[in-house]
Amino acid sequence: MTNFKKPIPKKSLRLKSKRSDRKNFSNDPRQKQNPLKSEWDFSKPDSFEYHASCPDGLSGLLREEVIEAGLKIISENRGGIFFQGPAKALKEFILSTGIASGISISLKYWRVENPEDLYDQALQFPFEKILNSEHSLRIDSATKDSLKDSRYATYKLKDAIFDRFRSKGKEPPKISREEPDF
Template sequence: MEIALAEELNEIAALGSTMSVHNQVPGGVHCSGSLQDSWRINLHSRIASRVLMRMAQSSYVNENDIYDLVLEQPWEDWFGYHHTIRVDVTAVKSPLKSLEFTTLKIKDAICDRFRDQFTQRPSVNTKTPDMRIVGFMDARNFTIYLDTSGEALFKRGWRMETGDAPLRENLAAGLLRTAGWKPGVPLFDPMCGSGTILIEAAQILAGIPPGLKREFAFEKFHQFDETEWQAIKASVKPNPLPAEPSIFGSDISGDMVVMTRNNLNKAGIRFEVPLKQIEAQEIKAPTTQPGVLLTNPPYGERIGVRGDSTLETDELAKEFFTAFSSTLKQRFAGWSVFLFTADLTVPKMLRLKESRKTPFFNGALECRLFRFDMVAGFNRREEAKPKEQN
């Protein structure tokens, strides 16, 4: 989601005058600015997982080089020995044998610095730390970061209930952006589960920043200014409530429809998002104006009943997608249909030719966002055409 994140960061940069967006790297985007810019990113970014502040970077040969670099950093400028810490390390092609040992050396360096200055050191708390320190190593260089976010940013603070396989909120936001959905364009999720895609869209439509209802690690930094932070939050102006519904959802499960309604309410949505309990094969376009249908269809064990064999599950999947395909062709002409799935055979089962496929990872699971443009008469996979008679 680096491209989508870079786009979003440029929009956040436009809210002030001190932030610059730099290069995309695998798994992230580099940007620079004031400390307050990091607060704004945490408040407004729907796509980022964390906002990490780079403390230092250097080449290294062994764990002692890493220890020395971490020991040099003025951690006491940012937090105190009364705070709890957690250290995480990731590596790509690092020659070091043990990430656990490297993690321990980083923790030791931070604690030794505090002990040298204050004769006391921070405690480690791996579950709910006040401060998260992140190390990253490639083959030659080591970078140490202080995490400004705390809990991962996909945790928006509204989720009460989830279905069996909920999408992460930042992934749902990335799918909406990649699909090109904008407020005012009709949006329909016919397999909405606990409502993540609908809620992300509804908050965008309402102008509610994703970080409005949660806390961040930077609020515990020594330099934190509560008055300034409240001013940044107060500068957010919600959008007027829409006169007509433009976001719609449905699910086969009545429990899921209730769950989505509860989650919408908890997420601060004060306008109508019509929801129906209905099988996806039976749906109709909710508006006369064509829009975007975006959904994460069930796959594998979610499509069958517990105890089904794989073969029966496959047959169920084929039946489902055949019926769903007929519904899309007959009732959704003019719509852009986006299916997010780990099952790469979905276009074949739908007997539709995708116009685009974007690779994504849902955790460790490789997925695709398939786009199908429902143009009447032109959306079938190419079939052999009979030769014309002269």
Template sequence: MNFQFFATCPRGLEALLADELLAQHALKIIVTDGGVSFEGNLETMYRVNLHSRIATRIMSRVGQGSYTSEEDIYKATFKLNWPSWFKVNQTIRVKVTGVKCPLKSLDFVTLRIKDAVCDRFRVEGALRPSVSVRDPDVRIHAYLTHDQYQLYLDTSGAPLYQRGFRDVSVIAPLRENLAAGIIMLSGWIPGTPFLDPMCGSGTFLIEAAMMAVNQPPGMKRTFGFQKLTSFDEGLWKKIENEAMNKMKPIEFLDIYGSDMDLRAVRVARHNLKVAGLEEVAKVMQSDFIKLEPPASEGTLVTNPPYGQRIGEDEDLKEVYPAWAKHMKESFGGWNTYFLTADLEMPKDMRLKPTKKTPLYNGALECRLFEIKMVAGSNRKPKD
């Protein structure tokens, strides 16, 4: 039996997510702004949750229709057979998102949806589920346009970018699914040299390491679908075992990271260790302008500290030319990728990007600048 799903993701990565869904045999894939709708059975949904590096949530659509008032949404929610999807002793949380929604208060709509779910349980057995804001067993999402509603059960639970092992970070961490998408956009091939010279807490390094050893991003976490009554534990164990058997040996695979901040280096090493990937990548302390490339060519991907980790924007205007000079002298033959909210960065570096990809780090509008360093030009003369 097939179900209707919607997978959310960071804006700008929808096409990559569609490719992932296709690889897991999803059907009727439709790309929209901020996500991708698709059809599939339970196995498809389990596989997408486990394997998607790009998705934020996988939501199962349980209701849709038109409305003119809060009461319409209450009645539509009440009609749905919530007791068939989860048990009354499980906690719930309702979240409502609206785009051009004419209703006065989304908070009130949230309350009415919660009331409808609880009232449906009371009709069935005189008990009602409790609400948990922080860690609910079941998450219910509603999406409202100017006259249409859609109701979803969240099959993921915690957002999928929470891989289940990072417990320490430094300032302004990059979400894991955005980092994975950037690595994919770079065209990096696992097994070839990969470098993040401003690695912070190591997000790019961990995502690259997982790709290199073919580790599913969801291997070390749990999911919302495991708390639904439809959960098929036998099928899930089969999918998990299949994924584990396809993993490659944990060994060094030409992944390098560095940071001028010793605390960031320690945090990155710690996070790699917690992820079980400390042998796959090497991390060292170094200022970017003093860092020698680990190979004659490779892929450099980084999220520069645009004012948040090394100072104010004025300080960056001074350091950009030094980065560019060092890249010209030492990184000929490398393809470099910079994610930044500073849209003037290439201009200040006096380097011309070969590609500019709009992306969003949360609500922050960014660009992924591709700058290909030509081998043999502007190199230091050898002694």
């Protein structure tokens, strides 16, 4: 008898909220600042687009899992499914999927023609509203057409993120290939 127990997939997205940031806010009750909220409000996950990746040939099975979880499929590619949905369905899908090898969140789309375009666009993105020096991140990239070398694109993106932090006078996040927060 074969045991078809679902493996626990390693998720590529781990969001951690550090409450130590509260000390940076005023005690004045007239200033209603919430350190855990920003324009990037992760408490409303159905407003984001997600990508569930899977091995080649399994996207049909992954599609079935996404639909069974009550999530809306936006598009598909050979490597997975792009989807949206309510927080409860998203949580159930993440905890129960046996096909998805990773779940990632799409924060921004850019049209770039060359590595300098990628750097310039990324330099304008408010990464400091999402990350801080206590976080770690890993950058994975896949390129098409205008950007031929994915490693070079990865380095350009990392440079832009770090330069953005430095231009704001802040320490950038750490890079972690093994267990990143983001």
